[in-house]
Amino acid sequence: MIYYQAMQVTKITEFIQTVGRFSLFTGRSYRSFLPIPPFSHMFKDFYEISVRSLPIIALVSAFMGIIMSYQLIYELRTFGAEMYVGGIVAVAVCRELGPVFAAMILAGRLSSGIAAELGTMRISEQIDALEIMSVNPHNYLVAPRLVAALFMIPLLTVFADAIAIGASYLVAGKILNIHILKYMDNIRFYLDSMDILSGLLKSVAFSQIIVIVGSYFGYYTRGGAEGVGKSTTNAVVTASIMILVADYFLTALFFGG
Amino acid sequence: MIEVKGLYKRFHDKEVLNGVDLSIEEGKITTIIGQSGCGKSVLLKHIVGLHRPDKGTVTIDDVSLADMDDDALRACRTQFSYLFQGGALFDSLSVWENVVFPLVWAGGHHHHYEKDMLQEKARQTLELVGMHHVENMKPSELSGGMKKRAALARAIVHNPRYILYDEPTTGLDPVMSAVIDDLIRRLNTELGLTSVVVTHDMQSVSHVSDQVCMLYDGRIVFKGSVPEMNQNSNPILKQFIKRKNKGPILFGR
Ligand SMILES: Nc1ncnc2c1ncn2[C@@H]1O[C@H](COP(=O)(O)OP(=O)(O)OP(=O)(O)O)[C@@H](O)[C@H]1O
Ligand SMILES: [Mg+2]
Numbered sequence: 153m154i155y156y157q158a159m160q161v162t163k164i165t166e167f168i169q170t171v172g173r174f175s176l177f178t179g180r181s182y183r184s185f186l187p188i189p190p191f192s193h194m195f196k197d198f199y200e201i202s203v204r205s206l207p208i209i210a211l212v213s214a215f216m217g218i219i220m221s222y223q224l225i226y227e228l229r230t231f232g233a234e235m236y237v238g239g240i241v242a243v244a245v246c247r248e249l250g251p252v253f254a255a256m257i258l259a260g261r262l263s264s265g266i267a268a269e270l271g272t273m274r275i276s277e278q279i280d281a282l283e284i285m286s287v288n289p290h291n292y293l294v295a296p297r298l299v300a301a302l303f304m305i306p307l308l309t310v311f312a313d314a315i316a317i318g319a320s321y322l323v324a325g326k327i328l329n330i331h332i333l334k335y336m337d338n339i340r341f342y343l344d345s346m347d348i349l350s351g352l353l354k355s356v357a358f359s360q361i362i363v364i365v366g367s368y369f370g371y372y373t374r375g376g377a378e379g380v381g382k383s384t385t386n387a388v389v390t391a392s393i394m395i396l397v398a399d400y401f402l403t404a405l406f407f408g409g
Numbered sequence: 410m411i412e413v414k415g416l417y418k419r420f421h422d423k424e425v426l427n428g429v430d431l432s433i434e435e436g437k438i439t440t441i442i443g444q445s446g447c448g449k450s451v452l453l454k455h456i457v458g459l460h461r462p463d464k465g466t467v468t469i470d471d472v473s474l475a476d477m478d479d480d481a482l483r484a485c486r487t488q489f490s491y492l493f494q495g496g497a498l499f500d501s502l503s504v505w506e507n508v509v510f511p512l513v514w515a516g517g518h519h520h521h522y523e524k525d526m527l528q529e530k531a532r533q534t535l536e537l538v539g540m541h542h543v544e545n546m547k548p549s550e551l552s553g554g555m556k557k558r559a560a561l562a563r564a565i566v567h568n569p570r571y572i573l574y575d576e577p578t579t580g581l582d583p584v585m586s587a588v589i590d591d592l593i594r595r596l597n598t599e600l601g602l603t604s605v606v607v608t609h610d611m612q613s614v615s616h617v618s619d620q621v622c623m624l625y626d627g628r629i630v631f632k633g634s635v636p637e638m639n640q641n642s643n644p645i646l647k648q649f650i651k652r653k654n655k656g657p658i659l660f661g662r
Binding site: 187189190193196269272273276277278280281283284285286287288291292 | 454457459479483484486487489490491493495497498499500501510511514515516517518519521
């Protein structure tokens with residue numbers, strides 16, 4: 153029993169330590185932001201985050217739109233309200249589903265990739281080599297990715313929203329025989345700028361979580377290939393959880409009052 | 410001037426450094442010898458502040474590393490070059506980008522140079538370590554010894570005040586080892602660099618050292634010139650340089 157309690161206490165202290173270290177890491181990364189590295193150095197990150205993420209985001213968003221509109225039409229029919237499907241899909245996607253789905257996919261793609269790359273650099277002493285050459289690893293490794301994510305992830309989110317709404321029309325148009333212009337009118341009626349803006353602000357927050365969490369786990373990797381594997385998994389799991397928690401608080405902030 | 414005083418370091422339950430005292434003379438080549446796993450690399454990393462000691466100090470020009478914050482430490486490190494035991498080349502960059510990295514990121518900031526100029530500089534430096542036509546390869550495409558030499562090229566491309574080499578000739582053939590030894594000597598005499606060389610290679614030791622230190626059981630057990638080393642009667646040192654399997658050094662400890 154005492155042993156069990158002692159275990160609990162060490163676990164809790166460990167958790168608090170991790171939170172402290174994570175906060176320090178985050179603080180250091182933003183403090184090392186300047187001078188912003190040249191674009192030639194960041195190009196790779198911009199490319200990785202945007203172009204290489206497009207196909208998967210497009211695919212998932214399209215399915216999201218299609219499935220949502222199927223489900224909604226079926227349900228709304230019972231009230232004879234199936235004409236509102238466009239507006240409901242658009243609001244749900246822009247406020248919530250677009251940013252969160254995109255962020256979850258990108259957490260799987262980017263947080264893991266960043267953690268694996270930095271983790272490998274850590275265990276092969278490349279991060280030490282940066283330190284020796286007076287290069288701040290936060291500035292060299294983390295800042296470019298933060299910048300790239302800051303611009304690219306909101307853009308990807310807008311893209312995801314558009315694809316999902318477009319895909320939802322494919323179903324709605326076919327089943328309900330609505331003309332695209334009428335569908336758009338319906339969307340315009342229900343969707344206001346706050347819906348879009350709140351989604352974008354969320355995606356800005358998520359973009360930073362994705363990069364910081366991936367970098368943190370990579371940076372503190374220990375113990376060979378196994379350690380890199382662990383960091384990668386931890387990065388994805390932690391980033392996903394943090395995205396959902398942040399989503400809750402941001403939703404409460406934007407729509408709670 | 411680098412001064413190490415009473416350095417203690419343990420990892421978990423294992424005591425690695427047990428009160429190391431060492432002063433590294435300016436403009437000289439100091440070699441550190443010792444068994445595999447005795448803490449040579451750990452000692453070298455303490456000198457540049459990659460490890461923090463449990464007890465004891467490392468001072469550079471009478472300023473203790475422990476008193477420096479991150480920025481001061483980075484400023485201090487501009488005087489250093491370090492050849493990692495495993496090379497530590499950046500595998501996302503090509504060989505030539507690796508070699509000129511210390512120039513492009515001198516002082517921790519990105520500097521803009523003509524690409525041709527940098528490539529030429531990389532080519533010349535790689536030539537010094539006996540490498541040709543590898544500029545555009547990635548580190549993963551090089552052999553072990555080639556990685557080591559490319560990393561060496563990166564360490565000598567700018568003119569630092571101190572160079573620390575962690576086993577520069579391990580994994581190289583005898584001819585290449587001789588070339589590298591010669592290069593280390595030349596950098597020292599022609600540019601007046603202060604060098605610290607960690608090695609097991611006794612031929613290399615005789616060829617390059619001004620001062621030899623032996624690390625054993627976490628302490629420096631011998632310090633002196635090469636002739637002094639050859640005449641010394643310390644049984645530990647004798648066993649090490651004569652390559653005997655019987656003697657006071659126990660293996661498997
Ligand atoms: N980061 C670390 N964590 C835990 N133990 C470590 C760490 N680094 C080194 N050690 C331990 O310290 C001891 C000395 O290691 P070090 O790498 O300095 O040996 P070395 O003298 O350089 O050996 P070699 O000649 O084989 O390179 C080893 O027993 C090693 O297990
Ligand atoms: Mg070593």
